[in-house]
Amino acid sequence: MDATPGTGSTPATGPTHDTPAGRDSPAEPERRAGAAAIRLDGLSKSYPNGTVAVAELSLSVPAGELVTLVGPSGCGKSTILRMINRLVEPTGGHIYLDDEDITDADPVVLRRRIGYAIQDVGLFPHQTVRENVATVPRLLGWPRAKVRERVDELLDLVGLDGGQYGKRYPNELSGGQRQRVGVARALAADPVVLLMDEPFSAVDPIARTRLQEEFLRLQAEVRKTTVFVTHDVDEAVRLGDRIAVLSEGGKLEQYAPPAEILGRPASSFVAEFVGSDRGIKRLGVTDIPRHSLRTPESVPGWATATDPPHVPETATLREALAALLEGGTGWVVVDSPSGTAGVLTPDDIYRAMHDTQPGRPA
Numbered sequence: 444m445d446a447t448p449g450t451g452s453t454p455a456t457g458p459t460h461d462t463p464a465g466r467d468s469p470a471e472p473e474r475r476a477g478a479a480a481i482r483l484d485g486l487s488k489s490y491p492n493g494t495v496a497v498a499e500l501s502l503s504v505p506a507g508e509l510v511t512l513v514g515p516s517g518c519g520k521s522t523i524l525r526m527i528n529r530l531v532e533p534t535g536g537h538i539y540l541d542d543e544d545i546t547d548a549d550p551v552v553l554r555r556r557i558g559y560a561i562q563d564v565g566l567f568p569h570q571t572v573r574e575n576v577a578t579v580p581r582l583l584g585w586p587r588a589k590v591r592e593r594v595d596e597l598l599d600l601v602g603l604d605g606g607q608y609g610k611r612y613p614n615e616l617s618g619g620q621r622q623r624v625g626v627a628r629a630l631a632a633d634p635v636v637l638l639m640d641e642p643f644s645a646v647d648p649i650a651r652t653r654l655q656e657e658f659l660r661l662q663a664e665v666r667k668t669t670v671f672v673t674h675d676v677d678e679a680v681r682l683g684d685r686i687a688v689l690s691e692g693g694k695l696e697q698y699a700p701p702a703e704i705l706g707r708p709a710s711s712f713v714a715e716f717v718g719s720d721r722g723i724k725r726l727g728v729t730d731i732p733r734h735s736l737r738t739p740e741s742v743p744g745w746a747t748a749t750d751p752p753h754v755p756e757t758a759t760l761r762e763a764l765a766a767l768l769e770g771g772t773g774w775v776v777v778d779s780p781s782g783t784a785g786v787l788t789p790d791d792i793y794r795a796m797h798d799t800q801p802g803r804p805a
């Protein structure tokens with residue numbers, strides 16, 4: 444399958460933050476690394492016992508995008524990730540970062556350019572939070588003051604108070620806090636690529652949702668090219684600019700934005716894997732189509748409604764439906780910065796779900 448993405452919802456840009464440590468500076472060339480595109484070309488891994496973990500996978504991830512890998516247990520997700528940072532040696536194919544073939548690059552040097560966060564975090568138990576986060580910058584020989592500044596910046600970025608948590612050891616943190624430290628450590632040397640292997644799966648659902656929200660905020664700021672492995676389709680839909688659905692042997696079943704995967708599954712395997720409630724999931728990744736909006740005067744009760752429900756025009760159809768169901772008017776007002784953009788009824792939402800071109804938010 445050709446897995447070169449077409450149009451994307453996310454611009455392929457480098458970091459947009461403007462913290463003191465993130466500013467361009469001739470003295471800090473490594474901090475301008477930004478994000479690199481990843482290209483896997485016929486990537487394969489077979490084991491001596493005959494197991495084909497991944498067979499000739501080709502996949503491109505544009506710089507700054509987040510791709511989620513989903514698929515049943517044992518389909519090769521972790522192997523793909525671990526081949527990118529060469530914890531697993533490929534038996535065939537090539538890996539490129541931008542135009543550079545890194546298939547045979549020195550793995551130790553390579554891993555300094557690639558952040559890696561995993562389920563059990565892998566924090567060093569006898570080192571404090573600060574020491575853990577500082578691991579790669581120290582390896583790179585950064586001056587102490589710069590390491591300190593970077594650790595402060597990162598703890599802040601992942602929502603941990605350095606004063607309160609910096610001197611703690613991993614066993615003195617909650618599971619969610621440990622995951623945050625793991626993400627901070629993976630980002631420490633401003634890698635061009637971030638690999639995440641089920642980083643949030645060890646925490647309870649509420650902490651997980653919070654971590655996902657925080658990660659989305661963080662990703663919007665740092666815009667690293669990210670490959671994120673998860674078992675959880677909801678997580679894949681929520682976080683991914685694109686989703687790669689894999690079946691056994693690392694076979695790529697579909698590679699597309701979430702709305703397209705949910706709205707137009709390429710095979711019965713994909714349809715089954717993403718589940719029977721994919722209609723509801725799809726509502727959550729579909730924008731309100733402007734052409735579906737009615738004029739306020741055309742809906743019953745407009746003139747007399749005192750406190751109708753409102754959503755911003757940037758809301759998803761799911762948010763619009765939730766507001767509509769809570770509001771009790773039978774319709775929801777869609778606001779634009781300049782005033783009322785229009786009104787949406789349940790019929791409009793139904794039609795929007797059936798009209799919308801998947802992958803092309805209306």
Ligand SMILES: Nc1ncnc2c1ncn2[C@@H]1O[C@H](COP(=O)(O)OP(=O)(O)OP(=O)(O)O)[C@@H](O)[C@H]1O
Pocket residue numbers: 490492494495496514515516517518519520521522523674
């Ligand atoms: N050292 C090894 N020798 C032989 N087979 C292996 C080895 N390591 C992994 N495998 C096999 O490779 C396949 C892919 O494993 P991988 O861990 O990549 O799957 P996964 O999709 O990440 O699974 P999960 O979702 O359960 O974590 C599996 O069939 C696994 O048993």
